[in-house]
Amino acid sequence: MESLPNMRLTTQRQIILEELGKVTSHPTANEVYDMVRKRLPRIGLGTVYRNLELLAESGVILKLEVGGTQKRFDATVEPHYHIRCAQCGKVDDIEIPVQEQIEDAAHQASSYEILGHHIEFSGICNSCQQKGMN
Numbered sequence: 001m002e003s004l005p006n007m008r009l010t011t012q013r014q015i016i017l018e019e020l021g022k023v024t025s026h027p028t029a030n031e032v033y034d035m036v037r038k039r040l041p042r043i044g045l046g047t048v049y050r051n052l053e054l055l056a057e058s059g060v061i062l063k064l065e066v067g068g069t070q071k072r073f074d075a076t077v078e079p080h081y082h083i084r085c086a087q088c089g090k091v092d093d094i095e096i097p098v099q100e101q102i103e104d105a106a107h108q109a110s111s112y113e114i115l116g117h118h119i120e121f122s123g124i125c126n127s128c129q130q131k132g133m134n
């Protein structure tokens with residue numbers, strides 16, 4: 001019986017992870033909350049938020065923090081690049097090869113030991129382009 005609270009937490013975390021893994025839209029904590037609530041109606045936003053932070057800290061998911069906008073979360077942790085719509089703020093994965101040579105260049109320019117890099121493109125998504133044409 002003592003282990004019950006922990007088990008519940010673990011189940012919540014698993015469900016959060018499962019729901020995040022179903023989408024490639026890089027949802028905000030609020031959007032993850034809406035998804036998870038369908039399966040766990042009593043869960044709170046704070047719980048979802050804390051679990052997302054924990055999962056990000058342990059490297060199970062990625063946390064995207066760019067340009068002072070809302071944090072978004074990503075179940076894909078392999079190196080990949082993002083593109084963000086400058087109009088609606090949506091974030092997509094962009095399927096181009098990861099540029100490893102950029103890390104050598106950064107190492108040479110800074111003498112830092114390079115641990116990784118992130119690239120985020122900005123642009124106008126398809127649906128915003130179409131809205132602009134109307």
Ligand SMILES: [Zn+2]
Nearest residue numbers: 085088125128
């Ligand atoms: Zn857009």
Ligand SMILES: [Zn+2]
Nearest residue numbers: 074076092093
């Ligand atoms: Zn991504």
